[in-house]
Amino acid sequence: MKVIEVENLTKRFGSFTAVDNISFSVERGEIFGFLGANGAGKTTAMKMLCGLLRPSGGRGIVSGFDINRESEKIKASIGYMSQKFALYEDLKVWENIRLYAGIYGVPEKEATERSHTLLEELGLEKERNSLVKSLPLGWRQKLAFSVSIFHKPTIVFLDEPTGGVDPVTRRQFWEMIYKAAGSGITVFVTTHYMDEAEYCNRVSIMVDGRIDALSSPASLKKEFEAESMDEVFRKLARKSKNGEL
Amino acid sequence: MVCMEESNSKAISVKALAKNFGKVMGGGDGSASGAVAAVAGISFEIERGEIFGVIGPDGAGKTTLFRILTTLLLPDSGEARVMGYDTVKDYREIRKIVGYMPGKFSLYQDLTVEENLKIFATLFNTTIEENYHLIKDIYGHLEPFKKRRAGALSGGMKQKLALSCALIHKPEVLFLDEPTTGIDPVSRKELWEMLGRLKKQGITIVVSTPYMDEASLCDRIALMQEGKFLMCDRPQAIIDSFSKNLFSVKGENMGALLEGLREAKGVLSCFAFGDSHHITAEKDNGTSSAVTAASLKAELERAGFEGVEVTKTEPSVEDCFMELLSK
Numbered sequence: 001m002k003v004i005e006v007e008n009l010t011k012r013f014g015s016f017t018a019v020d021n022i023s024f025s026v027e028r029g030e031i032f033g034f035l036g037a038n039g040a041g042k043t044t045a046m047k048m049l050c051g052l053l054r055p056s057g058g059r060g061i062v063s064g065f066d067i068n069r070e071s072e073k074i075k076a077s078i079g080y081m082s083q084k085f086a087l088y089e090d091l092k093v094w095e096n097i098r099l100y101a102g103i104y105g106v107p108e109k110e111a112t113e114r115s116h117t118l119l120e121e122l123g124l125e126k127e128r129n130s131l132v133k134s135l136p137l138g139w140r141q142k143l144a145f146s147v148s149i150f151h152k153p154t155i156v157f158l159d160e161p162t163g164g165v166d167p168v169t170r171r172q173f174w175e176m177i178y179k180a181a182g183s184g185i186t187v188f189v190t191t192h193y194m195d196e197a198e199y200c201n202r203v204s205i206m207v208d209g210r211i212d213a214l215s216s217p218a219s220l221k222k223e224f225e226a227e228s229m230d231e232v233f234r235k236l237a238r239k240s241k242n243g244e245l
Numbered sequence: 246m247v248c249m250e251e252s253n254s255k256a257i258s259v260k261a262l263a264k265n266f267g268k269v270m271g272g273g274d275g276s277a278s279g280a281v282a283a284v285a286g287i288s289f290e291i292e293r294g295e296i297f298g299v300i301g302p303d304g305a306g307k308t309t310l311f312r313i314l315t316t317l318l319l320p321d322s323g324e325a326r327v328m329g330y331d332t333v334k335d336y337r338e339i340r341k342i343v344g345y346m347p348g349k350f351s352l353y354q355d356l357t358v359e360e361n362l363k364i365f366a367t368l369f370n371t372t373i374e375e376n377y378h379l380i381k382d383i384y385g386h387l388e389p390f391k392k393r394r395a396g397a398l399s400g401g402m403k404q405k406l407a408l409s410c411a412l413i414h415k416p417e418v419l420f421l422d423e424p425t426t427g428i429d430p431v432s433r434k435e436l437w438e439m440l441g442r443l444k445k446q447g448i449t450i451v452v453s454t455p456y457m458d459e460a461s462l463c464d465r466i467a468l469m470q471e472g473k474f475l476m477c478d479r480p481q482a483i484i485d486s487f488s489k490n491l492f493s494v495k496g497e498n499m500g501a502l503l504e505g506l507r508e509a510k511g512v513l514s515c516f517a518f519g520d521s522h523h524i525t526a527e528k529d530n531g532t533s534s535a536v537t538a539a540s541l542k543a544e545l546e547r548a549g550f551e552g553v554e555v556t557k558t559e560p561s562v563e564d565c566f567m568e569l570l571s572k
Contacts, residue, residue, distance in 0.1 A: 137302065
């Protein structure tokens with residue numbers, strides 16, 4: 001079953017084409033790495049997939065809904081987390097969970113029960129009443145991820161979720177991603193850490209608004225005769241005509 | 246830590262430097278979780294002409310340290326000298342000779358590229374022309390857009406402008422706070438090439454980063470966590486001091502393999518590491534119980550794993566940092 005299926009998706013801002021006719025699909029339970037240089041069009045593409053931005057052309061289905069016509073339904077059925085914004089720092093841990101549960105319509109009784117289990121799993125029971133801003137960054141990111149999939153979405157979009165996180169926590173975070181994918185949640189993730197590209201089932205690399213490569217890390221390395229994903233990335237990004245403008 | 250001889254010939258010398266921040270309020274019961282030590286008694290020195298990297302995750306205290314060294318923040322205790330000047334008493338002198346690029350874009354968004362650069366040049370009593378050779382490499386990319394407002398630049402261009410502004414008065418010491426955070430691998434590489442060229446001009450560079458792979462590009466690095474330097478040395482010396490044996494393991498089902506390895510005899514830690522898993526084990530001292538590549542492979546195969554490859558491998562700075570964190 002496909003959770004994302006887009007065809008010829010395009011977004012133009014005036015005379016600038018940010019996303020240029022991209023087509024791809026993502027399977028259920030897949031960990032899909034969405035890579036590209038700064039300015040390659042990742043954020044714009046991701047906004048369209050999340051129902052936050054209307055495409056200039058092309059069509060797409062996310063989580064069973066049309067990105068041109070059913071953006072509100074898409075928003076309700078996906079999870080989203082980014083490094084820049086994840087939780088409300090001035091709210092307590094439990095308040096954040098309840099807020100998200102409320103926004104995504106998780107019934108109150110279920111939310112109460114599940115927030116117990118969640119805090120237990122994260123080892124955060126003692127921090128239940130702490131303000132999020134008092135938690136170390138690593139805990140905050142792990143909590144943010146758990147909260148973003150609290151309503152059991154079909155797919156979760158993670159925008160640079162591990163930026164600035166210490167190397168041990170970064171790996172623990174990926175183990176949470178594996179677990180979520182194992183439970184059937186599709187994971188769509190961007191990152192600037194090329195070792196993390198290796199943890200994805202498939203990876204796409206955007207250059208100047210187009211998807212220039214899409215395959216498993218192993219076959220990309222073969223295709224580009226590269227030792228590492230870092231090398232694949234550099235070989236592709238060198239082809240960019242826009243540079244960074 | 247490290248060598249502590251008193252000398253004004255050092256670019257930077259720091260002794261028992263500490264800075265605490267006020268209490269963060271805890272729960273609804275009004276309990277406070279205490280003051281946070283952003284910098285917890287650090288001592289170190291930086292040689293003139295060095296590229297010194299402060300490597301650590303967000304919240305480690307990197308920015309606080311930078312702000313003390315650039316005289317923007319007063320320490321609670323300890324002392325810091327930049328080119329022989331005291332950061333508290335001689336702050337005016339220091340401000341003339343350092344360049345600082347903060348982690349957050351802090352230029353005038355409503356002014357053009359050229360106006361921003363002119364302001365910085367004028368403030369430091371110089372002109373763009375006088376030190377153009379220093380920024381040519383970097384500002385060259387920006388010149389076609391010099392009439393554009395700074396706020397309308399892309400992330401990478403803003404960063405180039407900020408670096409140009411930090412360099413225009415020909416500083417003796419350049420502080421760069423996380424210049425590569427959120428920047429793609431290609432642009433990161435370009436930035437490091439620029440830093441290499443600035444070093445050749447004799448500028449001392451202090452740079453912070455959360456990316457462990459940038460460690461090897463520094464002459465010396467400090468691994469920072471919770472306000473402390475866990476280690477401070479040449480990258481190779483840090484790697485050489487790694488006290489365990491490190492193995493790299495690949496197999497068919499990497500997810501299950503991670504679990505399997507954690508169960509395996511003699512495995513101290515196991516983490517995913519790009520396309521393989523890295524595991525640590527005690528160094529073999531000739532005992533029969535020591536983990537070897539062959540013994541590990543045999544054990545994994547007995548547990549039913551297929552296509553297993555185990556190789557003894559050299560640690561990276563990231564392995565060292567992870568080892569230090571788990572202590």
